[in-house]
Amino acid sequence: MTVSEPRTPHAVSAVTDAGEGTDEERALFESVIADDKRIEPRDWMPSAYRRTLVRQMSQHAHSEIIGMQPEANWITRAPSLKRKAILMAKVQDEAGHGLYLYSATETLGTGRDVLNDQLIQGKARYSSIFNYPAPTWADMGAIGWLVDGAAIVNQVPLCRASFGPYARAMVRICKEESFHQRQGFEILLELMQGTQAQQEMAQDAVNRWFAPSLMMFGPPDAESTNSAQSMAWNIKRFSNDELRQRFVDMLVPQAEVLGITFPDPELAWNEERGHYDFGELDWDEFAEVLAGRGPCNAQRLQRRRDAHNDGAWVREAAAAYARKTAGRAVEGAAA
Amino acid sequence: MAKAENSKFENRATEAAGHETWPLWEVFIRSARGLSHVHAGSLHAPDATMAVRNARDLYTRRMEGVSVWVVPSAEVTASDPDAKGAYFESAQGKEYRHASYYTKSEGVKHL
Numbered sequence A: 001m002t003v004s005e006p007r008t009p010h011a012v013s014a015v016t017d018a019g020e021g022t023d024e025e026r027a028l029f030e031s032v033i034a035d036d037k038r039i040e041p042r043d044w045m046p047s048a049y050r051r052t053l054v055r056q057m058s059q060h061a062h063s064e065i066i067g068m069q070p071e072a073n074w075i076t077r078a079p080s081l082k083r084k085a086i087l088m089a090k091v092q093d094e095a096g097h098g099l100y101l102y103s104a105t106e107t108l109g110t111g112r113d114v115l116n117d118q119l120i121q122g123k124a125r126y127s128s129i130f131n132y133p134a135p136t137w138a139d140m141g142a143i144g145w146l147v148d149g150a151a152i153v154n155q156v157p158l159c160r161a162s163f164g165p166y167a168r169a170m171v172r173i174c175k176e177e178s179f180h181q182r183q184g185f186e187i188l189l190e191l192m193q194g195t196q197a198q199q200e201m202a203q204d205a206v207n208r209w210f211a212p213s214l215m216m217f218g219p220p221d222a223e224s225t226n227s228a229q230s231m232a233w234n235i236k237r238f239s240n241d242e243l244r245q246r247f248v249d250m251l252v253p254q255a256e257v258l259g260i261t262f263p264d265p266e267l268a269w270n271e272e273r274g275h276y277d278f279g280e281l282d283w284d285e286f287a288e289v290l291a292g293r294g295p296c297n298a299q300r301l302q303r304r305r306d307a308h309n310d311g312a313w314v315r316e317a318a319a320a321y322a323r324k325t326a327g328r329a330v331e332g333a334a335a
Numbered sequence B: 001m002a003k004a005e006n007s008k009f010e011n012r013a014t015e016a017a018g019h020e021t022w023p024l025w026e027v028f029i030r031s032a033r034g035l036s037h038v039h040a041g042s043l044h045a046p047d048a049t050m051a052v053r054n055a056r057d058l059y060t061r062r063m064e065g066v067s068v069w070v071v072p073s074a075e076v077t078a079s080d081p082d083a084k085g086a087y088f089e090s091a092q093g094k095e096y097r098h099a100s101y102y103t104k105s106e107g108v109k110h111l
Ligand SMILES: [Fe+2]
Pocket: A064, A093, A094, A097, A173, A177
């Protein structure tokens, strides 16, 4: 053991790129992956593994943070005090998810300030789903049921991701997500038991969110470029199409309970496959939204930037106060 | 994005960031009386008081804890991960430290 290690701000957790590694280090990494065990931050890891994780985890964190916006817009307009409280708790959870993931990403040696700058400068990606508008109260139901529902299907296998801090953050997140999905389902159920106008509002929201929620699993397997390597590293456990199928199979019986339909004429049970068939998705639209040309991209990013700038005085004041009180403590000790 | 636009934008972002990053804290939570504090994750905060408050909001929104510890990440000294084998294998070959090593007393009650 070295006598003392450098006490950088990330001393316990993070080590930045450690190059090619020795034969022994590479063998240890390979055996941990082969045994389906967890890599921890201070272990040697291939730089491509580190890069892949930083990209995926920070995109995931950004999605949670941007994902607060469509629902936060509705907190003041929620139809009852109960629904306001629920929505606030959900939005607060999403902030928490973002922070768990940023803190896990930091163990890979990329600081929060860097990640935050990438987001507000428009250089980072986040889930394209949050670039769609949420114009009615029923959208709160459709988002909880479909968007959080798809997120759960995506995230449950990530609880076994090979990078320890990511997997642990996902366990925490998954525990909280099921409330999100259920409260959304309940909003829709209540609307479907209401007036005809309320039923139509619920159906309209589901019509708009169905296809985008299916696209949350990413492009079809044939076009998914990073998938094979991520599977080999035990970061990803199932392919995009497998997860999408799982989601559709889960949704159809739930829609029957709601008495809601999906805007897909090809949606039908396939006896032979033992799965529901569904229609081709509009991948051109997906590419457009991902490239920044969706209905709300500019608005979401501007809102995030404004929030960051509006909070600057709070961060500065807190830092100044911390400096002042630390200075006093030193003076006190010297006296 | 055009170059000029980009650089103007970056200026604004750095200005707003205040050139200052709050230190990183490691958070430990005692989930119930009688149990140890366990590492929950980390967070940024300007000082210890704020770190405890942020930790409460971030890691105990559903009564996951009855007590919170925060430690500046920079103050934690860790063992060297590269020395894993040499540093931790001293227990190897010392099976006599475990009760299961002593088999001759098998069948004798309360032993
Ligand atoms: Fe979330």
